[in-house]
Amino acid sequence: MPKQKNSINDLIKLCHTVAKSKGWWETERNDGELIALMHSELSEALEALRSHLGKDELAEELADCCIRIFDYCGSRKIDLEKSLLKKIEYNKTRPYRHGKKF
DSSP, X not given: OOOOOOOHHHHHHHHHHHHHHTTTTSSOOOHHHHHHHHHHHXXXXXXXXXXXXXXXXXXXXXXXXXXXXXXXXXXXXXXXHHHHHHHHHHHHTSOGGGGOOO
């Protein structure tokens, strides 16, 4: 059976629905806290790399970051899919490495 394809906006709705069902939205949440939690998942991904835990563990931490981003976008009605597609198209027009060293 082929895997079902979900749009980014479908995943946003799903992640936010799950987070609400698990009690994470009983009260309004602070933007700074939510962004810090996204950052913490990236720090855990870095630690997975540093500790040589493997691709599965790294992917799990990256997935956690996406879930937090999607939940946030769902809570704030942010159309991330539209912005991603727009940004990808813009990046195609940028010069090599955007003139930056790193």
